[in-house]
Amino acid sequence: MTDQDRHGASAHPHDDASAPRAEVFRGPTEPPEHAVAPERHPQAPEPGAWLGTHYDQCFGCGEQRPEGLHLRVAAGPGVSVTAEFKVAEAHQGAPGLIHGGLLSAAFDEVMGTVSWLLRVPAVTGRLETDFLKPVPVGRIVHLRAWCVGQAGRKFYHRAEARLDGPEGLLVAKAAALFVGVKLEHFVTHGRQEDVQAVLEDPQRYRSLRAFDVNP
Ligand SMILES: CCCCCCCCCCCC(=O)SCCNC(=O)CCNC(=O)[C@H](O)C(C)(C)COP(=O)(O)OP(=O)(O)OC[C@H]1O[C@@H](n2cnc3c(N)ncnc32)[C@H](O)[C@@H]1OP(=O)(O)O
Numbered sequence: 001m002t003d004q005d006r007h008g009a010s011a012h013p014h015d016d017a018s019a020p021r022a023e024v025f026r027g028p029t030e031p032p033e034h035a036v037a038p039e040r041h042p043q044a045p046e047p048g049a050w051l052g053t054h055y056d057q058c059f060g061c062g063e064q065r066p067e068g069l070h071l072r073v074a075a076g077p078g079v080s081v082t083a084e085f086k087v088a089e090a091h092q093g094a095p096g097l098i099h100g101g102l103l104s105a106a107f108d109e110v111m112g113t114v115s116w117l118l119r120v121p122a123v124t125g126r127l128e129t130d131f132l133k134p135v136p137v138g139r140i141v142h143l144r145a146w147c148v149g150q151a152g153r154k155f156y157h158r159a160e161a162r163l164d165g166p167e168g169l170l171v172a173k174a175a176a177l178f179v180g181v182k183l184e185h186f187v188t189h190g191r192q193e194d195v196q197a198v199l200e201d202p203q204r205y206r207s208l209r210a211f212d213v214n215p
Pocket residue numbers: 028054108109112113115116120121122123124125126152153154177179181207208
């Protein structure tokens with residue numbers, strides 16, 4: 001069976017062996033030629049400042065999620081952040097090892113928090129993870145995430161995870177495309193009882209204060 005048989009008459013262009021290789025492998029998380037350097041917002045927190053949780057029920061950073069990652073994220077230089085979490089019993093996939101999806105979730109969270117320094121609410125459009133080494137329960141995972149380019153509403157992020165600290169063993173890498181949205185995105189799509197609870201107590205959702213917008 002050929003690729004054409006599998007995919008129909010219009011086979012995906014990436015299947016065209018005669019296409020230039022650089023084009024073939026240029027994926028959606030790669031900034032296009034016209035992308036510009038991201039700009040740190042003048043009111044972004046200073047490097048070293050803790051960014052805190054953006055929502056107390058968030059699996060990545062929320063204080064009210066006992067099984068969550070409890071990521072503590074700090075602003076870094078430029079358009080970058082760092083974070084750490086300890087791999088807990090509840091994070092296992094294989095015995096004694098982190099579940100890969102949770103490591104991807106940590107990347108999602110930490111790259112999402114880069115939006116804080118840009119002051120643009122954004123959601124994940126695409127997230128890619130390279131798992132390089134197994135990550136044992138009980139170890140500290142140190143994460144770093146940064147923005148490598150912007151093209152209109154599209155933000156191109158990178159991240160890495162190391163064991164125990166910023167100079168530790170590189171265990172995973174990630175690339176993502178985030179898409180800037182209006183705050184209404186969350187109000188429109190969120191479960192109404194949760195949205196209402198946040199609107200009644202904005203302290204629970206720091207993004208509302210960080211972006212200084214009343215939805
Ligand atoms: C309060 C702050 C909190 C900040 C605090 C941080 C919290 C961190 C939390 C972690 C982050 C998350 O988990 S967020 C939750 C997970 N993500 C989501 O739920 C998003 C679900 N998807 C969507 O809502 C939608 O698909 C959007 C918003 C991503 C895009 O929809 P849209 O607004 O209609 O825009 P659309 O025209 O489709 O896309 C805009 C451009 O992006 C491109 N694009 C869109 N998706 C993709 C994709 N998967 N792969 C390639 N390219 C894509 C399009 O081709 C287009 O390019 P062009 O034609 O312009 O060239």
